[in-house]
Amino acid sequence: MTTKHQLLQICNERIDKRINDYKEEINLIKESIESNDKGDSEDDDSGNGKLLNDLEKNMGYLNDAQQAKAFLKQIKLNVSTTYAALGSIVKTKQMNFFLSTSIGKIELGNEVYYAISLSSPIGQLLKNKSKKDSFEFNQTKYVITNII
Template sequence: MTTKQRLLQICNERVDKRINDYKEEINLIKESIESTDKGNSEGDDSGSGKLLNDLEKNMSYLNDAKKTKEYLSNIKTNVESKEAMLGNIVKTNVMNFYIASSIGKIELDNDVFYAISVNSPIGQLLINKPVNTSFEFNQNKHVITEII
C-alpha cells in the first residue's frame, strides 16, 4: 500500500470514528430526552430544551462528517500531478501536507503529515502550485520540495 493510500485510509478511519461518536451521542441524547419527558409532568422544559439544542448540534456534526466521508470517496490515490491537487502529498522544507480534508496531524512511518482541506488557508496557498514554489504561512517561509 502506498503512502497516499495509507493516508487516505487513516483519514477515512478518523471520519468513521467521528460518525460513530456522533451517532452514539445522538442516541444518548434521545434517551435522555425520552426519560426527561416521562419524568417531567410540570411542564418545565429547561432540561429538554438544552438536550434538544445538543441533539440539533450533534445531528449537524454528523451530517458534516458524512459529507466529509463522501468527499474523501472522490480522492484518487493513483493520480500523479506536477501541481498540488486533491489527493496529493505536498512536502515543503518546513512540513508535509496531505491534501484531502481537515483531519489534522497524522504520524506515519516516522513522518508527520497534516491532512488539510483544499479550502483551508494553507490549502489555498498550495493548490495548483508546482515544486519550487515558495509561500509564507504563519511567519514561516515554505518551499514546495516534492509533490507525490
C-alpha cells in the same frame, strides 16, 4: 501499500470514528429527551431545551463528518500531477501536507503529515502550486520540495 493509500486509510478511519461517535451521542441525547418526557409533566422543560440544542449541534457535526467522508471518496490515488491538488502529498522543508480533509496530524513511519482540506487557509495557498513554488503562512515561508 503506498504512503498515499495509508494516509487515505487513516483519514477514512478517523472520519468513520467521528461519525460513530456523533451517532452514539445523538442516540444518548434522544434517550435522555425521551426519559425526560416520561417524567413529571410539571417539571421545568429547560433541560429538554438544552438537550434539543445539543441534539441539533451533534446532528450538524454528523452531517459535516458524512460530507467529509463523501469528499474522501473523490480522491483518486492513481492520478499523478505535478501540481498540488486533491489527494496530493505536498512536501516542504518544514512539514508535509496531505490534501484531503481536515484531520490534522498523522504520524506514519518516521514522518509526520498534516491532512488538510483544500478549502482551509493553507490548502488555498497550496492549491495548484508546483515543486519549487513558495508560499507564506503565519509569517513562515514554505518552499515546496516535492509533490507526490
